[in-house]
Amino acid sequence: MARKRFITSEMSSDEKLAEIAMEHPTAALMWPWFITGFDDWGRMEASPIKIKLNIFPAFPFAPDDISQAIDLFAETGLVHKYEVDGKYYLAIDPDKYYKYQTYIRASKREVDTSNYPAPKDAPWMDSNDDLHAGARSCAEERENARICIPSPSPSPSPSPSPSIAAAIYTEPGVLQEEEQQQSDDTEQKPDTACSYYCQNINPMPSQREYQVLNSMTDTYGFDDSDKEKIVILALQEAIDFGAKSKLRYAESIVQAWHKQSVKTFVQAEGLLRQWREQKQRGHPQSKQGSRPSSKFINFTQRSRDFNDIEKKIMQNRLSQPAKTAEELMEERRRQKEIVGG
Structure with missing residues (x-):
């Protein structure tokens, strides 16, 4: 079971999942958990008991319920169910799988080390001989200056939105021909x-x-x-x-x-x-880095000689006669009366 897989909110409007939901709502709700069971090449063993133990240990789903869900997924085209050496397996179209699971690097996709055998009669093989030619990550698209397909809500949903479906993946052969026509060091500007x-x-x-x-x-x-x-x-x-x-x-x-x-x-x-x-x-003054004119900023500051002011205060204090002890005591008494009053 994978450590992480991306899912998408587009599943809520997927027509094939809607068909499954009408016939078997529980099977439709199982699909997001099924996604976590596929390996990095979009394959898993179609064993209801193993799926129950690995994916749904805390759910009250019986193996028969899981088996029925697998059959519905295969009938509607969400997955391809195939048999190798007497065992059944499930696989997702790599173009759709890697389109959303963008964190799986191309170097890993191209080297097939899956524990599950690859299908030999998958429907997507008719139009694409290379299982892993297709969906590229945003990092690859950025390096090759191609159409960037982000991963807003990654999941192998078989019915992508029109905006995603409009994006065209570049096959390796076509990529080489186009690069030969361009200059060696010229980078193509993004067109989307x-x-x-x-x-x-x-x-x-x-x-x-x-x-x-x-x-x-x-x-x-x-x-x-x-x-x-x-x-x-x-x-x-x-x-x-x-x-x-x-x-x-x-x-x-x-x-x-x-x-x-x-x-x-x-x-x-x-x-x-x-x-x-x-x-x-x-x-107009923003180019020189100065602040715009304002009457609250550019006011005329009055000039004052604070040293002269301090001298005058000291002279006034010195010119006053010193108070006697009786006068100071009388002054303190009055202050206490005022405070206590």
């Missing part, structure tokens, strides 16, 4: 807001960051051809400004552009230029 965010701000975005990035690109009505560039422009401004929360600052910029009916990258760039010019006109 996600890839720019991974490369320049946070290589491992959280679920909330991922949702905010998707919202910035998809919900403000920008042109499809320019929406990624517009969000990247906002992120660049957040970095240049030195905002503590760069994503929140960029989101406020995007919202301001939306209120001004910005649709294209040229419009956003023009507004940003105007904002910068207004800031410079509003704070």
Whole structure:
């Protein structure tokens, strides 16, 4: 059983899990725990008794319930059930598995040291001869300047959201051909807001960051051809400004552009230029590092000779005649009467 596995809230809207929930709600609720049973290559033994002991020791699930859940997972396509040497095993499509389990490095994925045999008739083999060609971690995508696929809510959910499904993984052969066409030392600029965010701000975005990035690109009505560039422009401004929360600052910029009916990258760039010019006109002294003029700061300070004031006080005290002992005692008595009065 794995020490850790990532799961996603997208399971709540997954169509295949919804089908299972309609037929067997308990089986659908078992799925997040099943994910922890798969090894680093997305495989596990389909033994109801072992699964009961390793995954559900504290749950009142019988082996028959687990066996029924396995069959439903296989029928709906969540997993692939196969037999090797008289034993049954389960496997998840590597593209979907590594897409979410991003902390498993590529070097480990490529060297198959799994304790469970690989399937020979898996449905994903028809379109991909290499089981491990596909999903790359954000670190790899950052190094190769490719599309960055963050792990907002990692889990091998078979029905990813449209924004995730739109991302295309680069196969090794295609990657080599494209690199030959590019110059050897030229780094390709990121073409998505996600890839720019991974490369320049946070290589491992959280679920909330991922949702905010998707919202910035998809919900403000920008042109499809320019929406990624517009969000990247906002992120660049957040970095240049030195905002503590760069994503929140960029989101406020995007919202301001939306209120001004910005649709294209040229419009956003023009507004940003105007904002910068207004800031410079509003704070003309900011370039020299001095503070803006204010009547509460730049007031005229009166000059006083404190040494002269001190001398006058001392002279006044010396010019007064010394009090006698009777006068001092009378003065103290009056003070006591006032205090006790």
